[in-house]
Amino acid sequence: MASYYFAIVGVTDNPIYETEIIPSSRSSRDDHKHLNQFIVHAALDVVEEVQWNTQAMFLKSIDRFNEYFVSCFVTAGNVKLMLLHDQKSEDSIKNFFNEVYEQYIKVLLNPFYEKNSLITNGQFDQKVKASARRYL
Amino acid sequence: MDSSLRSTNTTTSSSYSDQRIPRGKSILDRNLNKTRGAEVSLGAQAFLFSEILQYTQKRVNGIQDLEQKLNELGYRAGIRMLELLSWREKASKRETRVLGVLYFIHNVVWKYLFGKQADSLEKSTENEDEYMISDNEPILSRYISVPKELSQLNCNAYIAGIVEACLDGYQFPARVTAHTVPIDGFPQRTTILIKLDKDVLQREEQWK
Numbered sequence: 001m002a003s004y005y006f007a008i009v010g011v012t013d014n015p016i017y018e019t020e021i022i023p024s025s026r027s028s029r030d031d032h033k034h035l036n037q038f039i040v041h042a043a044l045d046v047v048e049e050v051q052w053n054t055q056a057m058f059l060k061s062i063d064r065f066n067e068y069f070v071s072c073f074v075t076a077g078n079v080k081l082m083l084l085h086d087q088k089s090e091d092s093i094k095n096f097f098n099e100v101y102e103q104y105i106k107v108l109l110n111p112f113y114e115k116n117s118l119i120t121n122g123q124f125d126q127k128v129k130a131s132a133r134r135y136l
Numbered sequence: 137m138d139s140s141l142r143s144t145n146t147t148t149s150s151s152y153s154d155q156r157i158p159r160g161k162s163i164l165d166r167n168l169n170k171t172r173g174a175e176v177s178l179g180a181q182a183f184l185f186s187e188i189l190q191y192t193q194k195r196v197n198g199i200q201d202l203e204q205k206l207n208e209l210g211y212r213a214g215i216r217m218l219e220l221l222s223w224r225e226k227a228s229k230r231e232t233r234v235l236g237v238l239y240f241i242h243n244v245v246w247k248y249l250f251g252k253q254a255d256s257l258e259k260s261t262e263n264e265d266e267y268m269i270s271d272n273e274p275i276l277s278r279y280i281s282v283p284k285e286l287s288q289l290n291c292n293a294y295i296a297g298i299v300e301a302c303l304d305g306y307q308f309p310a311r312v313t314a315h316t317v318p319i320d321g322f323p324q325r326t327t328i329l330i331k332l333d334k335d336v337l338q339r340e341e342q343w344k
Contacts, residue, residue, distance in 0.1 A: 055236075057229065077215065077219050078305060104219075105219050106164050123164050
C-alpha cells in the first residue's frame with residue numbers, strides 16, 4: 001500500500017485540511033513531511049494554468065516531482081483538493097475525490113463555517129480517512 | 137445538526153482523536169439530494185426577509201450601506217448555493233467562460249430560488265464589461281413597499297449578493313448591484329447589473 005498526502009487548499013492558497021495516509025509497515029519519516037507541503041504548493045501554479053483549459057473538475061495528474069505525482073480536483077468554488085501519491089490509479093483517485101467533495105460541500109453548507117477557514121470537524125476527518133481506505 | 141455542534145464544542149486541542157465523536161446520524165451522513173425540489177412558503181420567506189431588513193436598517197446609515205449589508209448577506213448564501221447547485225446540476229463540470237457562468241445564474245440559480253428562469257440576460261452595448269439579468273416580478277421584494285425617501289433602495293441587493301458570490305466562486309470577480317427599471321406592464325421589474333473586473337475581460341480576450 002502506498003503512502004498519500006492529501007490537502008484541501010482554499011482560494012487564497014491556504015491549507016484548509018491536511019491528512020497523511022501512511023502504511024503501518026513503513027516508519028513515519030518525519031523529516032520528509034514538510035516536503036509534501038512544498039510539492040503541493042508548487043503544484044498550485046500548474047493547477048491555475050490548467051484549470052482554464054478544461055471544464056472538468058477532476059484534473060488528473062498535473063505535476064510530477066521525482067517519484068511523486070500530484071493530482072488535483074478543482075471544485076466549483078475554486079477550492080482545490082490535492083493528492084500527493086506515488087502510484088497512478090486514476091479511477092480510484094477520481095472516486096476518492098468525488099466522495100471528499102461531497103463531504104466538503106456538507107461542511108461548507110454549515111452557516112457557521114466560513115469558506116476558506118480550517119476544517120476542524122472530526123467526523124469529516126473520519127470520513128476522509130474511511131474514503132481513503134476504501135479507494136486508495 | 138446538534139451532534140456535530142457538540143463534537144466541535146468539546147474539543148480544546150486540535151487533534152481529532154481527542155474529540156468525543158457521538159454516535160448516531162450527523163450532518164455528514166445526510167444526502168445532499170434530500171432537499172432537492174423542496175419549497176418554502178412565500179409568507180415565511182417574506183416574514184424572515186422583513187425581519188432581516190429591519191435588523192440591518194437599525195445598524196446602517198444610508199441607502200448605500202443598507203444595500204451593501206444586504207449584498208454581504210446574500211454573498212454568504214451564494215457561496216453555499218454555488219457549490220450545492222453545481223454538484224446537483226452536473227457534478228464534475230465547472231464553468232470557465234463568462235457566458236457559461238451567466239447562463240448558469242440565469243437558468244439554474246434562478247430556477248432554484250424562484251422556480252422559473254430569469255426573464256432576460258443582456259449584454260450592455262455601451263460597456264464591454266456590463267451584463268444585465270432582469271426579473272419582471274421579483275418575488276423577494278413583492279411585499280415590500282419602499283417609502284419615497286428611500287426610492288433608490290432596491291431590496292434585491294440580497295439577490296445581487298448571491299449573484300456576486302456565484303461569480304466570485306467561479307473566479308469572475310465583479311461588482312453586482314440591483315436596480316429598479318420599470319417597463320410597461322411590469323412596474324416592479326428589477327435588473328441585476330453585473331460589472332466585471334478588468335482582469336476578467338483580459339482573460340476572456342485570450343480565449344477569443
